[in-house]
Amino acid sequence: MYVSRLVTIPSLQQHHSPKTQNVLPTCCMHKQNKLRTNRRTTLTGLGSLIAFTTTQSLMDNGVLANGSNPSPTQALPEFGSEPRSLNETIRVIVPRPKRSESGFSKAETVEVLRVEGVELPIDDSVRFDVYVGKPGQVGSDLGEFAGSLVDLALSRKGNTLRKMGLSLGITRLVENIGAGNCEEVVVSLVPRSGNVSVGGVRIEHIKAE
Structure with missing residues (x-):
């Protein structure tokens, strides 16, 4: 297990469904300097996981054209350009860019799923889970x-909202579900607690460190 200041990476053998949310691995957090901050952010992921946060002013919550999110078994053909409120499960078909477009060989790249523009209140605890499935x-x-x-x-004093992003390494996951040759995958965002909106979901290949 690799542990950084904000990240805990679970074993590749640990797979969970929404029905077993109470047995998901407990996030591990390092103690931070109490004189400098009184808020901790914990991100857990499978493979390489990167978190970044910035403070931003209030943004409008996004909704679907019909005013609601899709049913749990319905996938959106694309996320769209507007943020979406994660008040129920959102499923979206996400294209996988060709590895050749990265300019690196397979051995040199890592496939990364990015959940961007995650916006949440600073005084509300938030959690959501991310799942990846093979189309069809x-x-x-x-x-x-x-x-x-x-x-x-x-x-914490200051702005009422904060914004962050979540990046998950999915190279092995894609192979495990048999989607290595698929041009797209289905990504599901499952809310667990708190009020949160998401700005977008995409996949890219980055050079392995």
């Missing part, structure tokens, strides 16, 4: 668990 095989089963974003709210 995703029904009531959400697919393979990829990771979670967990933000623990503590008393």
Whole structure:
């Protein structure tokens, strides 16, 4: 297990479904300097996981054209350009760019799923899970668990909202579900607690460190 200041990476053998949310691995957090901050952000993921946060002013919550999110078994053909409120499960078909477009060989690249523009109140604890499935095989089963974003709210002064992003390494996950040759995958964002909106979901190949 590799542990950084904000990240805990679960074993590749640990797969979970929404029905077993109470047995997901507990996030591990390092103690931070109490004189400098009183808020901790914990991100868990499968493979390489990167978290970044910036403070930003209030943004409008996005909704679908019909005013609601799709049913748990329905996948959007694309996420769209506007943020979406994660008040229920969102499923979206996400294109996988060709590895050759990265300019690196297979051995030199890591496939990364990025959940961008995650916006949440600074005084509200938030958690959502991310699943990846193979197109045509995703029904009531959400697919393979990829990771979670967990933000623990503590008393803090300042702006009412904060914005962050979640990046999950999915190279092995894609191979495990048999989607290595697929041009797209189905990504499911499953809310667990708190009020949160998401700005977008995409996949890219980056050079392995």
